[in-house]
Structures are given as structure tokens and as C-alpha cells.
Amino acid sequence: MMRNTEERRLTVAELLPACEELLARGGRMSMAWGWFPGSTAREVCYLAAPGPRRPFILWRCGVTHETLPSLAARAPALSWHEREISDLCGIPFSGHPKGHPLILHAGAEPVMPPLNPAYPREVGMPFTRRRAHAPEVAGSDIQELPFGPVRADVMESAQFLFFYLGEHILHYLPRLFFKHRGMEKRFAGLSAELGVVLAERVSGVGSVAHALAYCQAVEAACRCEVPPRARWLRVLMAELERLYNHLHYFGHLADTTTLKVGQAEGKLLEERVKQIHAVTGSRFLRNLLVPGGLRCDIHPCAELAAELGRLQKDVNAYLKQLAHTGSYLDRLITTGVLDREMALAQGATGPVARASGLDEDVRRDHAYAAYADMDVRVPLRTAGDANARAEVRAEEIEVSFALMLRLLARLPAGEVRAACQPAASAEGLGWSESPRGALFYAVHFDEQGKLARVKIRSPSFSNWRVFQYTVRDSNMMDYAINEASFGLTIAGCDR
Amino acid sequence: MPVWTLFGLTRPVASTRWPGEGGDDGQAGVQGMPRYHADKCDNGCRECVAACLPGALTRKAGDEARLNMDYGRCIACQMCVEVCPTGAMETSRDWAFAVRDREDLKWQEALQTPPAQALKARVEGAFRNSLYIRHVDAGSCNGCESELQALNNPFYNLHRLGIFFTPSPRFADVLLVTGSGTYAMRDVLQATYEAMPEPKWVMAMGTCAVSGGIAAGGYSSGHGLEGVLPVDVWLPGCPPNPAAIIHALLMLLGRAPQRVRGGRCE
Structure with a gap:
């Protein structure tokens, strides 16, 4: 029982309808996370904010199926949360608008999902950098600028990918999580x-x-x-x-x-x-x-x-x-x-x-x-x-x-x-x-x-x-x- | 922009004269690394070892009563001071903790005679009054960046000492690294180092860059710069305050003495 929240247990099938109802009533999804409550059990928790000054609601959903339905298409604020859960807990979401990893960089190969308690505590992930995901951009005179992760002056590390035409930015993608420390x-x-x-x-x-x-x-x-x-x-x-x-x-x-x-x-x-x-x-x-x-x-x-x-x-x-x-x-x-x-x-x-x-x-x-x-x-x-x-x-x-x-x-x-x-x-x-x-x-x-x-x-x-x-x-x-x-x-x- | 010019001119000089004589280092009240008094540590309890998150305090193998204290792992969280029943750990103002030899951060029972200034790399005369730094964040909590950025504020005014940050590693003399070295930053860090021309020096700033600190190890974090790059100055602290960073840089340039030997601050 998570204190400071009103708790509800949902089945996999109830997730999407619950989300739609919340959004229809003007609520928002605040976050989602996965964890391993037992040796084999996995659970995904969603935090819903029904509105200002109303208590937060926690939805708990045991992961019994192979995948969970993605709510990101309905609640885009959950998109990165779902990708993080996939990367770190190994729980895939079906129907996610963008399926590729978010936290883990291309080329990182953990032996098992890093948040699994069985993951060996002091073992780093094998990593050989591979080309990161980038959108397909076609057209003449379009320039691609990967800026970072080492940037001018004293800055935190991150890379920004610009596709631009003259001064005009056509597309931009932040590549974060270089600093993911676990x-x-x-x-x-x-x-x-x-x-x-x-x-x-x-x-x-x-x-x-x-x-x-x-x-x-x-x-x-x-x-x-x-x-x-x-x-x-x-x-x-x-x-x-x-x-x-x-x-x-x-x-x-x-x-x-x-x-x-x-x-x-x-x-x-x-x-x-x-x-x-x-x-x-x-x-x-x-x-x-x-x-x-x-x-x-x-x-x-x-x-x-x-x-x-x-x-x-x-x-x-x-x-x-x-x-x-x-x-x-x-x-x-x-x-x-x-x-x-x-x-x-x-x-x-x-x-x-x-x-x-x-x-x-x-x-x-x-x-x-x-x-x-x-x-x-x-x-x-x-x-x-x-x-x-x-x-x-x-x-x-x-x-x-x-x-x-x-x-x-x-x-x-x-x-x-x-x-x-x-x-x-x-x-x-x-x-x-x-x-x-x-x-x-x-x-x-x-x-x-x-x-x-x-x-x-x-x-x-x-x-x-x-x-x-x-x-x-x-x-x-x-x-x-x-x-x-x-x-x-x-x-x-x-x- | 005449209004801003006037605004600037009406303000008094904000820069400290420190480390010049009579200057204010700006660190009144700032806690440093706790001092270890081995003579007061006698009942063999494990309180401080259990309360030390980054593992700076460990038990000495084969000696029940004695401790190893590695300031290269210390984050100055003062937990050991709070739990020690005999007052063997004491809060101090010892923050100027930069050393050239990593071993000097480990507390030693008896001080050996100081080495005859056998510097791993001596900064040559030409660099002594003009130094360019390339900073790389290899996975910090941004506390170190906050203090590095403070160096260029009008109070510390780093430029007055002839020390500058440069955007390009091609122009840099010193690679200043913060953070534990996450898996995704390791190749980036190496590439930055290789892009720098000789002669070049490396400074590990903050406990994370020295040993990994609170983020050491795990699936994605690193253990600092040991064995990754040839480090010339180690500066632990969580984060080191701007005066400690200035002291470390001046030490690298041979313009300030090293204050710590065998884990003790003069």
C-alpha cells in the first residue's frame, strides 16, 4: 500500500480504459515505473494526477502477459517512461509510437534487465558504440549537425542532433543519457x-x-x-x-x-x-x-x-x-x-x-x-x-x-x-x-x-x-x- | 548598451584578492573532509564504516581496532562524525585537498618523508602564467559543474590568474574531468584526451572523478579516472568548492604548495 496515494489495482485489460477516463476528466499521467517485487514477479506502477488539489492515484498492474499495452499514444507524457521501463526492466510495450531504446545507448548489452535484483551488482554493461537511431531525412542542402556530447564552455554532457537548412531547423533530437549512472x-x-x-x-x-x-x-x-x-x-x-x-x-x-x-x-x-x-x-x-x-x-x-x-x-x-x-x-x-x-x-x-x-x-x-x-x-x-x-x-x-x-x-x-x-x-x-x-x-x-x-x-x-x-x-x-x-x-x- | 555600462561602473570591485594576501576565499563555514584521529578510535566499533556510503572508511585487514581512511572516496557527508561514539572523526575546514599522488589521499599512520617533489609531469615555465582548460563531464551530478561555472563569476574571476576555459581540446593544456566515467562517456573522454596536443595534463575533479564516489560501479557507472587516463592532479570533494579548485589549478602550475600528505591537511 503506497502511502500518500489512493491505490487501485488494474488488470492489463483495464489500463487503457482507465487512462482514457482519466484524460477525459481532465487528469494527467505523471509517471510510470517498473520493479521486481518478488524473485520473479514484475509490476508496473502508474501515477495519475486527476487534477489540481486532488490526491494522486496509483495504478498497479502485475505483469503477467508478455507485453503491456502502450498508453503513450493516448498520454504522450508517458512515452519516455514506457521506453525507460523497457530498457531497465525488460518489459516491452505493444503499440508504442517509438519503440527504440531511450536510456541505454545503441551498443549497450546488459546480460539481463539492469533493474532486475539478480543483476550482478558490480558488473558493468558490455558496450561497443553503434550508430544511434536517427530519423531518415532526404532532400537537397539539408545539413546534419550532431552537437556534443562535449560542448563549449563548462556544460553537462548531452548530444543534440540538428537537421537544418540555412538558419531554419527542420528537425531536432536531443540525445541524452550519456550520464546515466544507474x-x-x-x-x-x-x-x-x-x-x-x-x-x-x-x-x-x-x-x-x-x-x-x-x-x-x-x-x-x-x-x-x-x-x-x-x-x-x-x-x-x-x-x-x-x-x-x-x-x-x-x-x-x-x-x-x-x-x-x-x-x-x-x-x-x-x-x-x-x-x-x-x-x-x-x-x-x-x-x-x-x-x-x-x-x-x-x-x-x-x-x-x-x-x-x-x-x-x-x-x-x-x-x-x-x-x-x-x-x-x-x-x-x-x-x-x-x-x-x-x-x-x-x-x-x-x-x-x-x-x-x-x-x-x-x-x-x-x-x-x-x-x-x-x-x-x-x-x-x-x-x-x-x-x-x-x-x-x-x-x-x-x-x-x-x-x-x-x-x-x-x-x-x-x-x-x-x-x-x-x-x-x-x-x-x-x-x-x-x-x-x-x-x-x-x-x-x-x-x-x-x-x-x-x-x-x-x-x-x-x-x-x-x-x-x-x-x-x-x-x-x-x-x-x-x-x-x-x-x-x-x-x-x-x- | 550604455545603461548596463553605467550599471557595471557603479558597482564596487567584486573580485576577491585570494589567494593573494588578505584576500577572502569566500568559504567561511564550508565543511571539508572530516579529520581522523586514530588515537581516539579505540573501541573497535563499526559504526562509521556502516555509515560511510562511498566506502571511504574500511576496516584494516587483520587489525580489529584500526581503520583505513581513503579521502579519494570521501564525499564529506559528515555521517561518520555523527555516528562516532568516541569523537575520532571530527568536522574540519580541510577542503584544499588536491594532491599529485593518489596515495597521498590515503590516511597513513606515520608520515613518510615527503618525496623530493618528484612530479609526474612538471608544468613548464611557459604555461605557468597562462593555462587553458577543457572540461569534460563524464557523468557528474552537476554539483561540480555548478562550482566550475562559479569560477568565472566576478567574485573568483579566474581570468585574473591567467587561467581560462577553452571550447576546443585543440587549444587545451589541461583536461579537467568531473564525474565517474559512465559507460557512454568513456570513448568520448578518450577521444577528447587524444585530440589535445602535447604537452597536456589531466585533473580529476570531485570524488566521482577520483574514485567513482557515490556512483561508483554498477551496471552503467565508472570508478573514476584511475587506470583510464594519466592523472596529474587529484582533487576529491563533493563537490570541491571554487577555492579548492583554484588551489588545485595553481598547484598544478607550481604556484601553490600541496597541502595534503598521507591523508592529513597541513
Whole structure:
């Protein structure tokens, strides 16, 4: 029984009708994952979101047939999830619009599906690179550009395949998962407490969001009540993380629009936030979260509020200056338009979704930590272009400052950690609104109370899928700006 | 863009003078690798070994009471400090952990006399004041990239030290690698190294690049650069902070001394 969800068991035949009914009522499919609950048993879990503020529904389907029916044609947001399940759990889906592997690169030959518990723990996959899947493109003067995986400057590794004619991009395909480290598998066998050390290192710039979603999944499984002070401090940490990520985003966006002073100022403001973090011991706010609360108390004194106040003044001046720079706005407005229908169907999340008119934020809709006690304003735009995505983030910075300053003024005293012991075979779902969107952790414990399966749905996984549709039929000059405006990570997506 | 010019001119100088005299390294409060006090580790419990996710702490074969501590595997998560009942592990500010010899990251009972600066590859005079880096992410969590990107922010202002990032391996002197080396990045990494002209150096940055860290092994991840590329500087940390990266680069150039020997920071 997975806590934090309403659970339903479905047979293979019931999957498609259930999906159609959900979509007809305005719901969305959030994610799907496979796992091996017994030595031979296999199960696929689907997470359905029937609508804002309504509890998540978990569909569980034992895999007894050779294949499962693909739901990707009806719910495109599930497309990558199904391909991941095929690659890592060896469960094929019939009728999938794109059948080729997603996670595993062409030439990787695991001896058995890697997530099978019988897979030898320390044995790497044999790999001889083979030509990767590429669409057939015919026509004169069409150029093919594989860009990456080693790209200019300091970047995460990924390859982008462009087919273009002059400036015009005809087709674009991101080739990700060069960085696939098998992080989900590494959780298997760990204690709940050690798992958080791993969760903090799935995506470095999302350390808090990942650790928080993980902790909340474990706490749900253990029916653990986190003390109020810890819940409030968790909000502080999550908002501090949002702040430096968003400031980095503006620095990077200014860079792609060749605004050098704007870039320097954004990166400097980011550095100031990281130096504020360091009072907790880590520039990434690591080593604090743990299932049950916090590993140690932090005492954000009056100094922190004063420091944030000074920072807020400089951040406001910076963002105002950006919003009044014609050359910068010219490059953003109408660039990389994602319309509402596409955002909804393909599973966009976070600022990207909110810039396309999807009014959702799990901090408000499925409040966790201390967000229920706070008024979280959710900024919204409908233009769906790079400028809308930047504006949503600018307003989110404002909201973050307001939340932090209000919270610091009335932080409750008391304990910061409660006991958190998982029962045998406990299961839980946790989520958090990372700077990039909704992040989910699904946690299954085994009979000894150790982690058996941890599934991570990072917002970048969802948004990379959406992103490609905004590139096709755009032009090469705008690509870097468009990519920066999405603000994606690759480590979170690749895991 | 006169408005932005004015905006820039009205701001004070943001760059630190560190490592110059009186400069701020910007790392106040940052925790480094925990210090191991062997004299306080006496009851033979296994608490820290069980709490060490990347396996930096292991039991010494044949000696029930003693531990092996390999800082090349340490992610500074401070779990060992929390669980140790006798205070043998202590939180420290030791983050300048760059070494030339991988063995120097392993804690040693007694310090041998320091080797007579037998450098694997000496950086020649011409490179000492101008160094070009090609970074390759071989499967990191992006924490290392975040800190590398920070080097070019106005506070650290890496350019002032004559060190630059270059897009092309053809122009690079140093290959700076982050991440454990996943199966899909291994051939890419090798190709980048081969594309660099001689003389060239390699720096393994972050615990993942040194030993694989938390991602070591498994079906798709690697064990860092050992046996993959000839490494000149090893810099563990999860991630190493920007000042630690600057120290490591200056050490490679012979402009800063190595601070760690036998797993102890001066």
C-alpha cells in the first residue's frame, strides 16, 4: 500500500480504459515505473494526477502477459517512461509510437534487465558504440549537425542532433543519457537514512529538492510526523535553493543574449546566495535533511534576515534592469513558444508549464513541509515563450523572498528530528516543487526494512521531452536562448 | 548598451584578492573532509564504516581496532562524525585537498618523508602564467559543474590568474574531468584526451572523478579516472568548492604548495 496515494489495482485489460477516463476528466499521467517485487514477479506502477488539489492515484498492474499495452499514444507524457521501463526492466510495450531504446545507448548489452535484483551488482554493461537511431531525412542542402556530447564552455554532457537548412531547423533530437549512472539502482539495499546521502547527489543543484522529496516519501511510508521546526526550516532551505538556481538562470540567459554585465551580475548574485548557504556547512545545503526531520538544528539568526533583505534590494534592481533592456527582450519574446495544449499533453512542469498557462505548483496544490501554513502565490503567464518563462521565474524569486522573510520572523522552536523506522514492505510517495518543477520519489522497502526500489521522476526528465517540440521549425540563432530559457539539468534527467 | 555600462561602473570591485594576501576565499563555514584521529578510535566499533556510503572508511585487514581512511572516496557527508561514539572523526575546514599522488589521499599512520617533489609531469615555465582548460563531464551530478561555472563569476574571476576555459581540446593544456566515467562517456573522454596536443595534463575533479564516489560501479557507472587516463592532479570533494579548485589549478602550475600528505591537511 503506497502511502500518500489512493491505490487501485488494474488488470492489463483495464489500463487503457482507465487512462482514457482519466484524460477525459481532465487528469494527467505523471509517471510510470517498473520493479521486481518478488524473485520473479514484475509490476508496473502508474501515477495519475486527476487534477489540481486532488490526491494522486496509483495504478498497479502485475505483469503477467508478455507485453503491456502502450498508453503513450493516448498520454504522450508517458512515452519516455514506457521506453525507460523497457530498457531497465525488460518489459516491452505493444503499440508504442517509438519503440527504440531511450536510456541505454545503441551498443549497450546488459546480460539481463539492469533493474532486475539478480543483476550482478558490480558488473558493468558490455558496450561497443553503434550508430544511434536517427530519423531518415532526404532532400537537397539539408545539413546534419550532431552537437556534443562535449560542448563549449563548462556544460553537462548531452548530444543534440540538428537537421537544418540555412538558419531554419527542420528537425531536432536531443540525445541524452550519456550520464546515466544507474542512480535508482544504487538505492537498493541501503537503509532509509543512508538513502538521503544518495538523493542529495542525484542532481547537485537540486540537492534540497531531491532530498526533501525522498525524505517525505520515506516519512509517508513510515507514518512519521516531522516536528514543526524542521518542517519550517525545510521550507527555508527549499526557497534558498530556488533563489540561487533562479539567479543562475538569469545570469545564463543574459549570457546567451550577449549581455555581459547582466551575466556577471546574475552570477555574482548567485554566488552571494551560495555563500549564505555556507553558514550551514555546505554551499549546496547538503548534509542537513534526513528522514524524520533534520540532522542538526540550524539557527538562522537575525543576520540572515538582514542579509536576505540586502540581497533582495540588489536582486530587484537587477531584474528591473533586465526587464527594461530592449535587446534582451527582443531575443526572448516569441522565442521557443510552447502552447498550453502541448505543455499539457507532453507533461511540462514547473516554471515552463506555468509560463504556458498551466496553473500548478505542488507547494500550493499538494502542500508539504510547512507550505500549508503559508500563502504560496503562483505566478502565471500564457504566452509560453522564453520571455514568459523568464517572467515566471522573476516573480518566483519575489515569492521566495517573501516566504523566507515571513518564515524567519516566526520560526517555531523545538525539536528538529523524530524517529523514522520503516516497517517491512512499507511504501510511500513523496514530492517537492524543485526550482525546475514537480519532483517525485516513489519508495518501496523490502521485508528487512531496507530500500528495495526507488523511482525518481525529475522535472528535467519531463521538460527535456517537451523542449524538443519548441525547437523544430525555429532557427539556429535562437537555440541557445531557447535552451537557456527552459533551465534544464541533465544529471537529473539522466540519473 | 550604455545603461548596463553605467550599471557595471557603479558597482564596487567584486573580485576577491585570494589567494593573494588578505584576500577572502569566500568559504567561511564550508565543511571539508572530516579529520581522523586514530588515537581516539579505540573501541573497535563499526559504526562509521556502516555509515560511510562511498566506502571511504574500511576496516584494516587483520587489525580489529584500526581503520583505513581513503579521502579519494570521501564525499564529506559528515555521517561518520555523527555516528562516532568516541569523537575520532571530527568536522574540519580541510577542503584544499588536491594532491599529485593518489596515495597521498590515503590516511597513513606515520608520515613518510615527503618525496623530493618528484612530479609526474612538471608544468613548464611557459604555461605557468597562462593555462587553458577543457572540461569534460563524464557523468557528474552537476554539483561540480555548478562550482566550475562559479569560477568565472566576478567574485573568483579566474581570468585574473591567467587561467581560462577553452571550447576546443585543440587549444587545451589541461583536461579537467568531473564525474565517474559512465559507460557512454568513456570513448568520448578518450577521444577528447587524444585530440589535445602535447604537452597536456589531466585533473580529476570531485570524488566521482577520483574514485567513482557515490556512483561508483554498477551496471552503467565508472570508478573514476584511475587506470583510464594519466592523472596529474587529484582533487576529491563533493563537490570541491571554487577555492579548492583554484588551489588545485595553481598547484598544478607550481604556484601553490600541496597541502595534503598521507591523508592529513597541513
